[in-house]
Amino acid sequence: MLTGCSKGGSDAGDNKKQDEQNAQRQQASIKFGDAADSTGPAAAVPGAKNGGSMEVLERDSYAHLDPGQVYVFTEMTVAQLLDRGLTGYKATSNDGKQHEVVGDLATDSGTTTDGGKTWKYTLKDGIKFADGTPITSKDVRQTVERLFAPFINQGPTYLQQWLANTSGTGYRKLLPDGPYKGKHLPDSVLSTPDDKTIVFHFKTPHPDLPYTLAMAGYSIVSAKGDTKEKYDKHPVTTGPYKIQSFKSGKSMVLVKNPNWDAKTDTIRHQYVDRFNITFNQQFEASTKALLADSGADQAGISFSNSVDAGNLSQVLRDPKLKSRVVSGYQPYVGQMNINMSKPEMKDIRVRQAIAYALPVTPFVRAYGGTDAMQVAGGLIGPTVSGYDPSFDPYGKLKKPAGDPAKAHALLKAAGKLNMKLTFGYINTQEGQQYSTAMAAGLKKAGFDVQRQEIPSETFYDQVSKLNNPYDIFHTSWGADWPSASTVMPPLYDGRQIANGASNYSQVNDPHVNSEIDRINTITDPVKSAAEWEKLDKYLLTKVVNEVPTAYYKSTQIAGSKVGGLVYDDVIGGVDPRRLYIK
Amino acid sequence: MGGGGTAVVSGEPGPKATGEAALTGRSPGQLMWTRFKRDRTGVISAYVVGFFFLIGLLAPLISKVYGKNPYTVYADERPDLFDSAGVPVHPNGGISGQFWFGLEPGNGYDVFTKLIYGIRTSLMISVAVTVAVVVTGILLGVAAGYLGGKTDYFIGRVIDFLLAFPAQLFFIASMPVVVSLFVSPRDETPTYVRVLALIIVQWFLGWMGLGRILRGTALALREREFIEAAKVSGASPWRIIRKEILPNIVTPLLVQSTYLLPNFVTAEAGLSYLGVGIVEPTPDWGQMFSKASTELVMQNDITYMFFPGISMIVFVVAFNLLGDSVRDAFDPKTAR
Numbered sequence: 047m048l049t050g051c052s053k054g055g056s057d058a059g060d061n062k063k064q065d066e067q068n069a070q071r072q073q074a075s076i077k078f079g080d081a082a083d084s085t086g087p088a089a090a091v092p093g094a095k096n097g098g099s100m101e102v103l104e105r106d107s108y109a110h111l112d113p114g115q116v117y118v119f120t121e122m123t124v125a126q127l128l129d130r131g132l133t134g135y136k137a138t139s140n141d142g143k144q145h146e147v148v149g150d151l152a153t154d155s156g157t158t159t160d161g162g163k164t165w166k167y168t169l170k171d172g173i174k175f176a177d178g179t180p181i182t183s184k185d186v187r188q189t190v191e192r193l194f195a196p197f198i199n200q201g202p203t204y205l206q207q208w209l210a211n212t213s214g215t216g217y218r219k220l221l222p223d224g225p226y227k228g229k230h231l232p233d234s235v236l237s238t239p240d241d242k243t244i245v246f247h248f249k250t251p252h253p254d255l256p257y258t259l260a261m262a263g264y265s266i267v268s269a270k271g272d273t274k275e276k277y278d279k280h281p282v283t284t285g286p287y288k289i290q291s292f293k294s295g296k297s298m299v300l301v302k303n304p305n306w307d308a309k310t311d312t313i314r315h316q317y318v319d320r321f322n323i324t325f326n327q328q329f330e331a332s333t334k335a336l337l338a339d340s341g342a343d344q345a346g347i348s349f350s351n352s353v354d355a356g357n358l359s360q361v362l363r364d365p366k367l368k369s370r371v372v373s374g375y376q377p378y379v380g381q382m383n384i385n386m387s388k389p390e391m392k393d394i395r396v397r398q399a400i401a402y403a404l405p406v407t408p409f410v411r412a413y414g415g416t417d418a419m420q421v422a423g424g425l426i427g428p429t430v431s432g433y434d435p436s437f438d439p440y441g442k443l444k445k446p447a448g449d450p451a452k453a454h455a456l457l458k459a460a461g462k463l464n465m466k467l468t469f470g471y472i473n474t475q476e477g478q479q480y481s482t483a484m485a486a487g488l489k490k491a492g493f494d495v496q497r498q499e500i501p502s503e504t505f506y507d508q509v510s511k512l513n514n515p516y517d518i519f520h521t522s523w524g525a526d527w528p529s530a531s532t533v534m535p536p537l538y539d540g541r542q543i544a545n546g547a548s549n550y551s552q553v554n555d556p557h558v559n560s561e562i563d564r565i566n567t568i569t570d571p572v573k574s575a576a577e578w579e580k581l582d583k584y585l586l587t588k589v590v591n592e593v594p595t596a597y598y599k600s601t602q603i604a605g606s607k608v609g610g611l612v613y614d615d616v617i618g619g620v621d622p623r624r625l626y627i628k
Numbered sequence: 629m630g631g632g633g634t635a636v637v638s639g640e641p642g643p644k645a646t647g648e649a650a651l652t653g654r655s656p657g658q659l660m661w662t663r664f665k666r667d668r669t670g671v672i673s674a675y676v677v678g679f680f681f682l683i684g685l686l687a688p689l690i691s692k693v694y695g696k697n698p699y700t701v702y703a704d705e706r707p708d709l710f711d712s713a714g715v716p717v718h719p720n721g722g723i724s725g726q727f728w729f730g731l732e733p734g735n736g737y738d739v740f741t742k743l744i745y746g747i748r749t750s751l752m753i754s755v756a757v758t759v760a761v762v763v764t765g766i767l768l769g770v771a772a773g774y775l776g777g778k779t780d781y782f783i784g785r786v787i788d789f790l791l792a793f794p795a796q797l798f799f800i801a802s803m804p805v806v807v808s809l810f811v812s813p814r815d816e817t818p819t820y821v822r823v824l825a826l827i828i829v830q831w832f833l834g835w836m837g838l839g840r841i842l843r844g845t846a847l848a849l850r851e852r853e854f855i856e857a858a859k860v861s862g863a864s865p866w867r868i869i870r871k872e873i874l875p876n877i878v879t880p881l882l883v884q885s886t887y888l889l890p891n892f893v894t895a896e897a898g899l900s901y902l903g904v905g906i907v908e909p910t911p912d913w914g915q916m917f918s919k920a921s922t923e924l925v926m927q928n929d930i931t932y933m934f935f936p937g938i939s940m941i942v943f944v945v946a947f948n949l950l951g952d953s954v955r956d957a958f959d960p961k962t963a964r
Contacts, residue, residue: 330923356923359713405704407712411734414924415713447704468815475922482909483701483735496816 076431076528076571077146078156078256079136084149087308088315091610091624092140098627099320100608101346103327103335107295112278113265114193115200119618120350122262126623127300127314127321129265130284132156132167132186132244133256134313135616142374142614142621147256148312151181151266151284152244155256161569162251167244174305175268176288183238188269191231195224197275201263202526208258209235211249213542226274253569257527286316286623298323317610317626329354336370336603337361345627347604347611350619355414358601362417371603372620373417374613377524378598379427379533380409380419383509383551384591385517390467395460397590400467400518401440403453403491406595408483409520410446412476417601421446422594424582426533429615430525432575432582439586440593453491463492470509470516473499510546520595521550528616529571530578535562538585553591557584656958663957670953676946680939684748691741694728698745698911702727703736710736713924721931732919733929737909743935745911747943753826754892758885760831761892765838765884770869770877772839773846780843787836795833796898802829803904819910826905830892838884845877879958886951890944897940913940 106120113129116122134150147155152167173181192198193206194217203217209231210217221231237245246255258264271282283289286308287300300321308316327335332351335343353361353371361367382404384397391397410419420428423438441449457463467488471481478499485495498516500508509519526532536542539562540554561581568574585591602620604611609628614621654662664670683690691697703710709722714734716722721730721739729739772783806825811817849855849872858868897914899905901921906912916936919925925932 354923355713356925356927359711359715360927405701407704407707408701408735410712411703411710411714415711417713447707478908479734483704486699486701486909487704498816 076135076257079146079148079154081149081154083136083146084152084154084312086310086312088136088312091315091317091626094315094317094610094624094626095628096317096626097319098345099322100318100625100627101342101605102321102323103332103343103346103348103351104323104325105327105329105332105351107325108292108298110200110278111281111289111292112198113189113201113263113267113281114198115278116262116265117201123349123617123619123622124300124323125262125265126285126617126621127287128281128283128285128289129262130173130311131259131261131265133260135260136313137612137614137616137621137624140612142612145616147260150260150311150313156259158253158255160251162253162255163248165246165248165252165255167246169242169244170310172307173284173310174307175271176283176303176305177268177271178305179268179270181266181268181284182241183244184241185266185269186244187230187236187238188225188272189264189267190236191221191225192267192272192274193224194218194221195226195274196222198224202258202261204258204261204526204532205255205264208248208250208252208255209246214544251567251569253571253574254527254529254531257529261526286311286314287321290320295325297325314623315610315626317624321622327351330356333357333361333603336605337367339370339606344605345607347608347620347625348602349622351602352418353601353603355412355418358414358417361603362601367603370606370608370611371601372611372613373599373601374615374618375420375427375429376598376600376618377427377429377526377528378522379422379425379524380520380522380595380598381422381425382518382520382593382595384593385514385519385552386554386591387512387552388517390462390465391517393460393462394590395456396462396465399453399456399460399462399491400488400493401453401590401593402449402456403488403493404440404593404595405446405448405484405487406442406593407446408480408487409595411483412480413596418599419596420599422596424579424586425537425592425594426530426579426582427525427597429618430528430530430533430575431571432530432579434579434582437579437583437586439583442594448487448491450487450490457492464494466496467493468496468498468515468517470498470500470514470519472502472505472520474502477502507546509550510548512543512545512552519550522598523548524598524618530575530582531566534578534581535566538562538591551591553585553589555585555589558589660957663960664953667953667956669949670957673946673950673953676942677950680747680943680946681751683744684751687741687744687748690744694741696727696738696741698737698742699909700738701735702731702738703734706736713928715924715928721929723931729935730929730931732916733925733932734919734922735908737911739932739935742911742916743913743939746913746916746936747939749823749906749911750893750896750913753823753830753896754889756827757830757834757892757896758889760827761835761838761888762881762885764831764835765842766874766877766881768835769839769842770846770873773843774850774865774869774873776847776850783839783843787839790833790836793833798833799829799895799899800902800904803899819906822906822910826896826899830895834888834892838881838888841880841884842877845880846873849873849876883951883955883958886947886954890947890951893947894940894944 108121110116110121116125130150132152133147133155135145136148138144138146149155151169151173153170156165156167158165206217207213210220235247266284268282286303286306288303290299290301292298302316329351332348333353336346361371384391384400406421410421413419421442423443424434426433469485471477481497485497488495508514523537536548538553538558540559543549543552543554565574565577600619607628609626610624612621703714709717711717714736716731723730727738732739768783772780803825806829807817807821810821855872858872896905900912900914901918906915913936920933
């Protein structure tokens, strides 16, 4: 009765080679392109054809279309088709692995003569909004100034903070009502001497500005068409596609934008005639539909749905699916935070015991295995410059299930055997699964683990409270651009400890704080990447406030008629800009 | 579910009435026992049910002999047996001489010990609920039936009110609330609290059916001559209920509880399936179903589903057949 019902799982121990390739890929940092690199049109995708309509299956509807409000992965992905910014990432290879930052609407990635305090951009000729009006420096000014208005509250805040030279939300004082009450940013902050030129003035050097401006959240908004809050539903777009119809929560249709000129764009293509996007497609549903590969789904894809954990190993092992499946890294790094504000956690031997004892295999397993998660060494992941694949402070690469003997010895030395350890876990199916197995691993080392469930909707609110009751809890963080300057300062700057802030472990180390200030002023991206990695090593070996668990990966599938399918490392998913229909 | 309408009072008022000269006297219990022994289905079912209870009772002993426990995370202890997603590498869910029923996809618990401990948890909870329900049903049902009047009216309306509750929804909504009543914020919710909460919640909405049946029985008995006689001889109501009525409601009581118990087993499993009952790592029958329904198991290890599935089907069917046989034995006049 019980024979032949199911075959065993596949043995996956073949990741070594892949890891090495990833490491090599990351050796080359992303460079800033000059005017020649920024001149369109984009190099043609081999074999690409024009025409046809593509079905897009998405789980989450787009809550925001106003560029200033876009900060969520799904919205950032569709923004690749809709919006353009001053700069952007150009894929310089056909596999989505190599990139450079180039001028998108601007002629180059930006010029600075004083180490990053003053940045000058010049707009290209012949660039227009979807309604036909030309894009001028007035629109750029409007785009920047409206970010200070109260209704813009979802997007990134780097540029605003740099212009106002403050941290936190204090930047809004610079221009409390945005540009809508007749006030503007002074020329000492943002100057637009003519229709083509934009100059940013910062008090301190910000060598990362070209990366920052490439974020979808800083795409250009039309000054004439700015309808404030209503812009979120009816934006005047700039990219190769425009919105024909949008029924929130149901569907969206994108059609070609006739006012987009390929000659001005070195990043995007316009092969497909229309994209029919359907929402509310769960991961399992979209995976099954695209696996079936019938009817309209043959030309089907999902921009942001991954293959669900249950189907993952089957999808990856099927040789017939090889041409329809792409995988790659997402920018997220999972980490177990050790709450430094707890008196019980002040002893470094206790923290080291946690670090050595904690098994990370449960976490990897819960999300679908090494196809979905790669066991992490350090805090800087493979999508960020400076990633060191050989860094393994707690021996997790060799012993991913933890080292209870070593942890037990450390805990014994500290005289804290059988100490109570409150473990706050997110109450999802995955969270329950990995937390029970992690607790079993910690118990072996001599901890009295108390698991506490936290509802998934309020998880991050709960763990970012200053007086939360948890000794350890797991969070993940994604870099906003491939520099650790979007990882280290928000997570480990001790001066940013506050209710709701992202310094979850509440670490406040004077050396870390001063290093953050020092590295932030280094203008050479290669040098600063190396310095950030040094700080990563200091944190994990001397401070021990985190245990890195895994680098997130994603696998996506498309129908058999979809061409140009590539996993783009910068987007962290399928690159929608180069798709065509076979 | 099932088994209603058995509240027929059997003809014999008591053993005293059968004392004729040459015939050997047999109590209703003995009569029932001889009738039950003749029913082959009933006897087999009884053995099966007994087997399950035995397994539940002896689970710690069995697993000691077997050398494993349901809490060991074999995916970390024996990584050679699993792929990185926690699916057993060997076919049929990793069944081997060492792991008789294979290993659970995910954290890799041993399925055999998990199942027997799961049976233990589920049966323990269900027996406790059944006992609580029977006691409550007797107390309130008999009191309502025998005392009548205002007491009857009041208990009757409470029963109506509780019957109108959507039980399943109430369970789901009230379980977390009941659990949070007991637990301090720094500690893990202990398993006994969840068990207690499950018992309380199921008991609260489980006793009304039995209570009503017993009320009807007591109402009919109240008018019988032997009760009148007891009353005339000056017995107190408490003595009458204890000595005259209780022995006469044993039949519906036994029949009803054999139907109730498997219902509580499935209800408890349902709650754990929905994630509001017993949670990992405590082994539980229903929670094994919940694991079996995940896409990971569906796509990679269907075998796993057979163990909790088949064992529960066998148990519930056997218990229901046993209930039928007990009813037939007590009450051969009921047409089927």
